[in-house]
Amino acid sequence: MGKVLIIGAGGVANVVAHKCYQNSEVFDEICIASRSIEKCNEIRNKLTGGNANVLTDQLDANNSDLVIGLIKRFKPDVVINVALPYQNLSIMDACVETGVHYIDTANYEPPEVPKFEYKWQWEYRDRFAKKGIMALLGCGFDPGVTGIFCAYAQKHYFDEIHSIDIVDANAGDHGYPFATNFNPEINIREVTANGRYFENGQWIETEPLSIKSVYNFPLVGPKNIYLLYHEELESLAINIKGLKRIRFWMTFSDNYLNYLNVLKNVGMTSIEAIEYEGNKIIPLKFLKAILPDPAALGQRTKGKTNIGCIIQGVKNGEPKSYYIYNVCIHEECYKEVGSQAISYTTGVPAMIGAMLILKGIWKKSGVFNVEEFDPDPFMEALNKFGLEWNEDFSPDLLD
Amino acid sequence: MGKVLIIGAGGVANVVAHKCYQNSEVFDEICIASRSIEKCNEIRNKLTGGNANVLTDQLDANNSDLVIGLIKRFKPDVVINVALPYQNLSIMDACVETGVHYIDTANYEPPEVPKFEYKWQWEYRDRFAKKGIMALLGCGFDPGVTGIFCAYAQKHYFDEIHSIDIVDANAGDHGYPFATNFNPEINIREVTANGRYFENGQWIETEPLSIKSVYNFPLVGPKNIYLLYHEELESLAINIKGLKRIRFWMTFSDNYLNYLNVLKNVGMTSIEAIEYEGNKIIPLKFLKAILPDPAALGQRTKGKTNIGCIIQGVKNGEPKSYYIYNVCIHEECYKEVGSQAISYTTGVPAMIGAMLILKGIWKKSGVFNVEEFDPDPFMEALNKFGLEWNEDFSPDLLD
Numbered sequence: 001m002g003k004v005l006i007i008g009a010g011g012v013a014n015v016v017a018h019k020c021y022q023n024s025e026v027f028d029e030i031c032i033a034s035r036s037i038e039k040c041n042e043i044r045n046k047l048t049g050g051n052a053n054v055l056t057d058q059l060d061a062n063n064s065d066l067v068i069g070l071i072k073r074f075k076p077d078v079v080i081n082v083a084l085p086y087q088n089l090s091i092m093d094a095c096v097e098t099g100v101h102y103i104d105t106a107n108y109e110p111p112e113v114p115k116f117e118y119k120w121q122w123e124y125r126d127r128f129a130k131k132g133i134m135a136l137l138g139c140g141f142d143p144g145v146t147g148i149f150c151a152y153a154q155k156h157y158f159d160e161i162h163s164i165d166i167v168d169a170n171a172g173d174h175g176y177p178f179a180t181n182f183n184p185e186i187n188i189r190e191v192t193a194n195g196r197y198f199e200n201g202q203w204i205e206t207e208p209l210s211i212k213s214v215y216n217f218p219l220v221g222p223k224n225i226y227l228l229y230h231e232e233l234e235s236l237a238i239n240i241k242g243l244k245r246i247r248f249w250m251t252f253s254d255n256y257l258n259y260l261n262v263l264k265n266v267g268m269t270s271i272e273a274i275e276y277e278g279n280k281i282i283p284l285k286f287l288k289a290i291l292p293d294p295a296a297l298g299q300r301t302k303g304k305t306n307i308g309c310i311i312q313g314v315k316n317g318e319p320k321s322y323y324i325y326n327v328c329i330h331e332e333c334y335k336e337v338g339s340q341a342i343s344y345t346t347g348v349p350a351m352i353g354a355m356l357i358l359k360g361i362w363k364k365s366g367v368f369n370v371e372e373f374d375p376d377p378f379m380e381a382l383n384k385f386g387l388e389w390n391e392d393f394s395p396d397l398l399d
Numbered sequence: 400m401g402k403v404l405i406i407g408a409g410g411v412a413n414v415v416a417h418k419c420y421q422n423s424e425v426f427d428e429i430c431i432a433s434r435s436i437e438k439c440n441e442i443r444n445k446l447t448g449g450n451a452n453v454l455t456d457q458l459d460a461n462n463s464d465l466v467i468g469l470i471k472r473f474k475p476d477v478v479i480n481v482a483l484p485y486q487n488l489s490i491m492d493a494c495v496e497t498g499v500h501y502i503d504t505a506n507y508e509p510p511e512v513p514k515f516e517y518k519w520q521w522e523y524r525d526r527f528a529k530k531g532i533m534a535l536l537g538c539g540f541d542p543g544v545t546g547i548f549c550a551y552a553q554k555h556y557f558d559e560i561h562s563i564d565i566v567d568a569n570a571g572d573h574g575y576p577f578a579t580n581f582n583p584e585i586n587i588r589e590v591t592a593n594g595r596y597f598e599n600g601q602w603i604e605t606e607p608l609s610i611k612s613v614y615n616f617p618l619v620g621p622k623n624i625y626l627l628y629h630e631e632l633e634s635l636a637i638n639i640k641g642l643k644r645i646r647f648w649m650t651f652s653d654n655y656l657n658y659l660n661v662l663k664n665v666g667m668t669s670i671e672a673i674e675y676e677g678n679k680i681i682p683l684k685f686l687k688a689i690l691p692d693p694a695a696l697g698q699r700t701k702g703k704t705n706i707g708c709i710i711q712g713v714k715n716g717e718p719k720s721y722y723i724y725n726v727c728i729h730e731e732c733y734k735e736v737g738s739q740a741i742s743y744t745t746g747v748p749a750m751i752g753a754m755l756i757l758k759g760i761w762k763k764s765g766v767f768n769v770e771e772f773d774p775d776p777f778m779e780a781l782n783k784f785g786l787e788w789n790e791d792f793s794p795d796l797l798d
Contacts, residue, residue, distance in 0.1 A: 061599065268686075290673060
């Protein structure tokens, strides 16, 4: 039916490639391109359960001209960008130039400092619209499925949504005393950043990890959760009309936070170089060197993730609450595609988004977030492709 | 009256020099010698409250011939060794050669691995005896005053001592989230070593920090204490006749142990070099470089130390218990001599030992531990020179 270009060769790209290949009646040609063609080939060599034609290519996605060149050679119908968020704009430029649909799973970041803002990408609206093509932003799990859950709730269960709490639990255990699920440098900078949430038309900033609660996650159990800022809050605060409050919460174990706190207090998370035996050494980079490699965690990780939305509002004049969530099991994901649940829950939705575009089911010209489309075909595909969802019509609520 | 050679220029040497100088009617000439003559001069320049003649000299105490040379030039009556424990034997050799009394505050350590054993120094017995001079080993606080407390209890209060618990509390606060009171490399290696205690004629080895209790220290309050090995256990197990059990306990805060545990678990206390940006870096040495300099803690440290002995035995056929302890205040020590209580409690007894030798009050030929002498004049001097002691005849006991 169509051709997909996957840019990136990390854990999420691995999941996207597996899921596209399993769905070969939709994706009959797949190209995997990244800076390291060896990693692309490694992914290709493990694909099973399909019959699509799979190519690989070496690509520096920072260079828009190189992306244009590859698109012109391979002629994809859609590009799935699961490379680094620094590269979103160079890839979008190439899509506009060549007239190809675009999907990503995380907002563009200026390399210097993480901002978690859509503004740079929303500025491409006219260019995509004029070309008659679509950019689908943030089509992973969170952002991604969390927005689709909200759109689904809005469509089927509410006249007006007043409050959304996105709750993200990773109850996986990798067996190390301390490790980060992705690049420790970026992980630690994110967790130590200020929190932010939307209430009554205003954004409220909070000290890092200063707002804490406990939530009893189905199939996972009670966990401490901490209020963080997360990028889907920005688009949902605009796209869910009548919304009074939206917050994002993530679980961190006491152990994880204790390690982080100790390492921060002794100075090991500092990004200021110190003199050591005649060399300049940045403590955080040295720490990264002694911590376990995140890529090695996949096959060790056991346990579940549970990510969902607790939604409150009114239906037929009555107050109503609704909780919709997905539970994913690390070791089953690893068994199926060779990546754990964090990558799995991000990669599957990206494939589904591409499928809906290729099939013409999601069809608009311009730049969009996922909650701006009919959620029903996406929700159906989640159940089919490994991310079954569950509903609870009398959930526990957060204060 | 006499001449003292102080070898070393660290925190303890600073205290010894101040205390000898305050006691100029006993010590009318003082020489301070260490590898760095600048540090010796710094100490000299701060001395007040006396009128002794004070010299300084540059000395590499690893080299016995250089120590002999200095002794021959300065002609001291006694040498107080408060340099590194690696240098005890070279200094003892020089004292034997020149016929000068010797005092130290910590047992000799082979440089490769800490052993905490007296055997190397006890082997000098005949050589010191033949020369008609005395070596007084471990004349700081612990070892040192703890042994004198036991001898005092034996002399005045017990027919037989059955059990001794030495309890050492440092309730000082330096205001840093984590720092070590001396070289972090050595400190961390010690704390993570196996524990050991003596019971019914046998030495029993324990996992590091595996035996924990709580003791309510007078003027300090209840603190967690952990069983460690400490060198005075070796000599007291021999010198206190009839002893059935002796143990040593030290306080560590939950915070200190938590930091230590996290740093150990992430690999920051490892002494195995790792490759980092083309250099070999030992994590523990890098950690030392980012932690506060122990020398900078003195003027920041507030709070008290409480070190003493809880002693059980029989008197006139009746069971009896007795607790004797000293409480020292960090900021008062710093105010008096420019060092905090850890250095103060070690340096004052070294001066007292030298005084008793110079005055001929403690007079034997050979190598001795402090509990082998009449404790009364030492106990009197402790009260006079800043280390007042307190007695409790119905103390809390440890199981």
